[in-house]
Amino acid sequence: MHADTNADDLTPANAYIDVAVEVFRLLADATRIRIVLALREGELSVNNLAEIVERSPAAVSQHLAKLRWGKLVRVRQDGNRAFYRLTDEHAMRLVVEAIRQAEHAVEEKPGHHS
Numbered sequence: 001m002h003a004d005t006n007a008d009d010l011t012p013a014n015a016y017i018d019v020a021v022e023v024f025r026l027l028a029d030a031t032r033i034r035i036v037l038a039l040r041e042g043e044l045s046v047n048n049l050a051e052i053v054e055r056s057p058a059a060v061s062q063h064l065a066k067l068r069w070g071k072l073v074r075v076r077q078d079g080n081r082a083f084y085r086l087t088d089e090h091a092m093r094l095v096v097e098a099i100r101q102a103e104h105a106v107e108e109k110p111g112h113h114s
Contacts (some may be wrong), residue, residue, distance in 0.1 A: 026070040027094060031055055031063050036086065036095045039073065043085040067091075 027033060034053040038044060046064065050057040064084055067073040072091040076083045086092060103110035 023070060023072070023091075023094070026066055026072060027091070027098070029063065031059065032067060033095055033098075035060065035063055035067065035084075036072070036091050039084060039086045040092050043076065043083045045081055045083050049084065 027036070031053055035049055038049055038052045044052070046057050046060055050060040053060065064073060068075060071087055073084050074087050100110065100112055103112060
């Protein structure tokens with residue numbers, strides 16, 4: 001069985017609940033959600049991300065620093081350029097599920113059920 005599918009430790013007494021709350025706080029920002037979605041296809045530079053999410057490179061860098069702090073993204077330096085990627089699939093799965101839940105909150109029959 002894959003470790004992620006083991007629900008034995010998913011109890012109200014789980015030791016990671018407070019850390020999970022911090023992960024949700026990190027993702028509770030539209031620009032950070034857009035950054036995670038942009039990174040689903042792979043590694044991108046700050047300038048590429050800024051263009052995709054329609055924010056300044058300085059603002060994107062600040063958001064990426066927070067996502068790095070939370071270990072949601074990793075950086076690779078290539079000369080004077082930094083390239084970011086998702087650490088693993090978990091942040092993406094959280095964002096996808098949040099968007100699907102938002103669709104349920106807004107639509108009577110969400111498009112992902114068609």
